[in-house]
Amino acid sequence: xxxxYIETFQKYKYLLENLIMRDIKVKYRRSVLGVAWSxxxxxxxxxxLSAVFSRVFRYEIENFPLYLIIGQILFSxxxxxxxxxxxxxxxxxxxxxxxxxxxxIFPLExxxxxxxxLIFSIPAVVxxxxxxxxxxxxxxxxIFLPLLTLLLFAIGFSLIISALCVFFRDLxxxxxxxxxxxxxxxxxxxxxxxxxxxxxxxxxxxxPLTWYVESFRxxxxxxTMPDLLSCWVCIGYGVVFTLVGLLSFKKLQDKFILYV
Amino acid sequence: MEKPVMxxxxxxxxEFNMSSYKVDSxxxxxxxxxxxxxFFKSFLALDGVSFQVRKGDVLGLIGLNGSGKSxxxxxxxxxMKPTKGSATAYGxxxxxxxxxxxxxxxxTARENIYLNGSILGYSRQFMDSxxxxxxxxxxxxxxxxxxxxxxxxxMQARLGFAIATVVKPDILIVDEVLAVGxxxxxxxxxxxxxELMSNxxxxxxxxxxxxxxxxxxxxxxxxxxxxxxxxxxxxAICDEYKNA
Numbered sequence: 001x002x003x004x005y006i007e008t009f010q011k012y013k014y015l016l017e018n019l020i021m022r023d024i025k026v027k028y029r030r031s032v033l034g035v036a037w038s039x040x041x042x043x044x045x046x047x048x049l050s051a052v053f054s055r056v057f058r059y060e061i062e063n064f065p066l067y068l069i070i071g072q073i074l075f076s077x078x079x080x081x082x083x084x085x086x087x088x089x090x091x092x093x094x095x096x097x098x099x100x101x102x103x104x105i106f107p108l109e110x111x112x113x114x115x116x117x118l119i120f121s122i123p124a125v126v127x128x129x130x131x132x133x134x135x136x137x138x139x140x141x142x143i144f145l146p147l148l149t150l151l152l153f154a155i156g157f158s159l160i161i162s163a164l165c166v167f168f169r170d171l172x173x174x175x176x177x178x179x180x181x182x183x184x185x186x187x188x189x190x191x192x193x194x195x196x197x198x199x200x201x202x203x204x205x206x207x208p209l210t211w212y213v214e215s216f217r218x219x220x221x222x223x224t225m226p227d228l229l230s231c232w233v234c235i236g237y238g239v240v241f242t243l244v245g246l247l248s249f250k251k252l253q254d255k256f257i258l259y260v
Numbered sequence: 261m262e263k264p265v266m267x268x269x270x271x272x273x274x275e276f277n278m279s280s281y282k283v284d285s286x287x288x289x290x291x292x293x294x295x296x297x298x299f300f301k302s303f304l305a306l307d308g309v310s311f312q313v314r315k316g317d318v319l320g321l322i323g324l325n326g327s328g329k330s331x332x333x334x335x336x337x338x339x340m341k342p343t344k345g346s347a348t349a350y351g352x353x354x355x356x357x358x359x360x361x362x363x364x365x366x367x368t369a370r371e372n373i374y375l376n377g378s379i380l381g382y383s384r385q386f387m388d389s390x391x392x393x394x395x396x397x398x399x400x401x402x403x404x405x406x407x408x409x410x411x412x413x414x415m416q417a418r419l420g421f422a423i424a425t426v427v428k429p430d431i432l433i434v435d436e437v438l439a440v441g442x443x444x445x446x447x448x449x450x451x452x453x454x455e456l457m458s459n460x461x462x463x464x465x466x467x468x469x470x471x472x473x474x475x476x477x478x479x480x481x482x483x484x485x486x487x488x489x490x491x492x493x494x495x496a497i498c499d500e501y502k503n504a
Contacts (some may be wrong), residue, residue: 008316011381012378012381014378014382014383014384015379015381017378018374018375018378019375022364022367022371022375025366025368025371026364026367027366029366095379096339097339097377098339098362098435099337099355099362099380100337100338100339100353101379129382158457161428167284168284168285168286168289169284169285170285170286170287171286174286209262238288252340257334257340258276258277259284
């Protein structure tokens, strides 16, 4: 059973590659700066946000722009990939009606495309780290843990919402509201300590993205090895969402054709 | 000796839940739930259809609109799962995708050939090896690096047909696509299908052109409202169908 799934995936791996390449080509074709936009975009956003919020906020965050840009690129990866994945199956309806293709390819492709963009924008973080002369530290190598488990979380989450969106198209609009709320509940521009004493703190604590952003920062800015708890939480959210996503997707996928 | 069975359709029933209004948003779902209007009307698109296609057969599906022809094709190619019964295809299936379905308008013809090939499940190595053949058949040598959106519909159809038939599949599925393009292109398509037939490819065609069915097929399945009216020799059934 599992072997058959892996074989099908092997067969359609080339399609996955092609679809990602297509998205990359379409995104950067006819733009003079090309891939450099993935680098410039977060840097420009960071300048604006840090200029404004370093005046608005009272709390002192060391290297605030660096703090900001990390939260920002991780969140915008999650935002872009899930927001485009949610409608990916509906968009591919003309194909789904004509050819047999494993349908998880479509949301998976959107998330992987978002991930490629995230990788492209990591040099922006490196630039800021050099600017602030953050000393190199072995614990920086542990960013792979939050990076890969965040990818898993995004894949699992996208599988669920893209499948539901086939049946309820207006989820797409609902999600754009939800993702904005989600952004404010993630410590991107403020520190977690700012929420202490309020019930909001607990909401932000349960929020998976909080854990990924913090683990990433701990490794890159503060040079600390990840503690056991955040390792398990990151892995836990990633694995559980991937499993739930795969199972619910599998259960719903045969009905897609009747609704797309 | 009888030739091996390539497609085995056993007692296939396809039931759709046709709500009188199609509910596809949460808002509507809740409104109808509140008003107690969420009833479903079941609709049988196919009702106990069984038949077998043998190697080298060219089967035409005929019937009026809504008789279940396209649903049958979708079930054979694995796009839909039947409510009851089973449809098993032995071998590789290549569907002739309708014009443009597998193309991305912003990509060039060259990129689209690879994209479309991968949609059909072919590997990069395979696409490399057949690339020239596809270009030759579609006669688009001078347009390879132009985005597909600047192509005429005939050019797109030529490209689509060339990609789908380059494989020598065990089973080729053709859904109304032959009705596009100029008469020269249609002739070329028919010639290609005949070539495939001599290669022992099994072909399943849906077409409203009864002449086309008569000239290409040796077997015909006549469907009406989801039920098999007749299955058998092409010429006899076509005659009957025309007089019906």
